[in-house]
Amino acid sequence: MIPEIGHFALILALVIALVQASVPLLGAARGDPVLMNLARPAALAQFGFIAIAFACLMQAYVVSDFSVLNVAQNSHSTVPLLYKVTGVWSNHEGSMVLWVLILGLFGAAVAAFGDNLPMSLRARVLSVQAMIGAAFLAFILFTSNPFLRLDPPPIDGRDVNPLLQDPGLAFHPPFLYFGYVGLSTTFSFAVAALIEGRVDPAWARWVRPWTLAAWSSLTLGIALGSWWAYYELGWGGFWFWDPVENSSFMPWLVATALLHSAIVAEKRDALKSWTVLLALIAFALSLIGTFLVRSGVLTSVHAFAVDPARGLFILLILVIGIGGSLALYAVRAPLLKAGGLFAPISREGALVLNNLLLSTATATVFLGTLYPLILDALDAGKVSVGAPYFNATFVPLMVPLVAAAAIGPLLGWKRGDLAGALQRLKFAAAFTAVVVLATLYLKYGGPTLALVGIGLAAWLAAATAIELAERIKLFRVPLPEALRRAANLPRAAWGMTLAHAGLAVVITGITATQAWQVERIALVRPGDVLELAGYRFAFRGVVDVPGPNYAAKRGTFEVTYDGRPIAVLTPERRFYPVQGTTTTEAAIHTTWLADLYAVIGEPEASGPGNAPGAAPRGAGDPGWIARLYYNPLVPWIWIGAVIMFVGGLVSLSDRRHRIGAPARGRRQAAAQPAASD
């Protein structure tokens, strides 16, 4: 009964979405306030019905209703409750319901908090949002219905994929989707603005909070995903340039560019058509990411079950949605009035540089991700593009980006003084030199690129600190006065400072772990001692440990440094009998300056070609393959990402997003000096 309610609620949501997609748009074209205002209750109701459907699906998972095909295929009665709940989105159908739930949530939020928007713009935004909603609701109902019944119901389900039974993963898709789907609002604003033929500073300001919300969640979602890959996949790495990782990273890069270009649109009434294009592309890349994951066009560890019909449907949505919006862009964007002139050395010049580098970076990632697909389509063979390509193309683009991110905030609008800015950064330069020399002293003979990375991070961190100090006149006015100024700084300024500082921390973490990771793979027997980066790992053997729905083999390493006990690491291999899968659970001890990372692998077999489970060689204890890593500064990657996330939230709380509409009247004044561009 309850699954049928969910099914019915989804159908109702689709019907409402169809109304919401058409009527307010018509109302906006005719100037009819009644039709336009229909958008708000419709958006709220659409969200309500999707929420009901989602709750029904979750109920089926929580009570393990195996008469629902989706539950039978993706859950099991012995799974802990947490993973029953997260099982809802660990499969294609359920994750699509979560997707439309968040889409509906953003639509409802625009309807609820959009009081300061002009009525026609709000109606159009909500209509476009509903078009996306209708497309995906239809997709769910026609190709991926999670409420299908199974008769007769099986006695038990087929289990949640063991790799996904993990707290890091449990919360990574919701944040990621929040980011992906949040970009839909930015997209809707862009399309609405193109329909209206008007992009002005007020528009840029209205879009900003939605972009910030999406960007912040995407940052956190990507960080959670990489953290999960770090401790669950057991290879000591944190980023694999996997197609699915890339497809979450590309919207992030574009959203970052959009956040920066929207500042120019807001402050200088320039870069307008470019900002609109970025808003379209950011969501287009989110959709392409969805397509890549679900169509089976690319194979990856993350890819859901493959179904060409689904792929075709999403491709259709893609072509109509993205193709349509870009066609609209081609027609309407040339009509947007270009903003004022600006000099290359200026705040806006620096932001343009940021945009150029970020979009080029996006393009390189895009190319690397799709190149195998393109070659295959041309019958030119199957290839896979890996880390070497991305390291060779992506990293060099990040170097000038970070270097400029340090200088940009110190440049004035309109006409900046580069010499003056560099003059003010002399302490940053000195700090960078000290840090680089100290690194050279500590890690002599390491890769040169590591020095560049550490130097850049130091440069960015110092410059960000100097910029903040100058703003609050630290050391120039008495300290209480400086603190008062700090408290009164706009939240957006704090957001920028935090985000840039977080980036510096991330770069430090990535550089250090890439350059100075120490790895040791060895066959160990109880009593063996391995040495790694000064730490002594004493292996104490492997014991069997039963889990709720798995059986684990747990190894124990006692770690000492200079004879002092540091930690006891207990990596596990878990065997999940229902799916017959084994997962590795890395044991990690962090000092915040480094991680000690241990993984226990296969038991020693008596020789090649033997059946698994064969008796080990010799009468004594069997040996085990152990992988040990010393990962310097790796926690900084996630600490930095969290700082960036907090920066986004702080900026989101800026009061200019909360107070009423910025006077749209300013538009006329700003639009006048429409010189050529």
Next chain:
Amino acid sequence: MRRALFLLPLVAFITVAAWFAIGLTRDPSKIPSALLDRPMPEFTLPPLQGANVPELSADAVRGHVALVNVFASWCVPCKAEHPVLMRLARDKRLPIYGINYKDWWEDSLNWLKELGNPYTAIGYDDQGRIGIEWGVYGVPETFVVDRDGRIRYKHIGPITPQVLAETLLPLIERLEK
């Protein structure tokens, strides 16, 4: 000229979308099996107790053209293909060997009692270990093995009468020559 510039994103997108469309036409299930044209993995599986057919091993499969069918009682498409296998077994065209994949012993026995047993021998692979060696990633899957014990074809999903008539039987005939 300026207008053409604004068309650029659309053109770029259409190019990408065209590639996607071509990519979609490539059947992802045609990913070549790593085992194709290779000897089948060596294995021995215990019999399904109570099914009155012997255990299954690589030695039993070798020597004649045979089908190796991976099935489970919890798998709905398996139920769909079962009548096709029953008919094939009645014709005594060739031996059909079953790998009972990640199943409860009782369930599979009831399943066979209810629907009939087309298998010459059944290996009981309750942990799915042998399935991993065969590269099984979903049930049902059916392998065609030649006289020398080489895997010559892998069919993913249920065998429909059409698949049997148009793909499997012609291949079997060719292999038997």
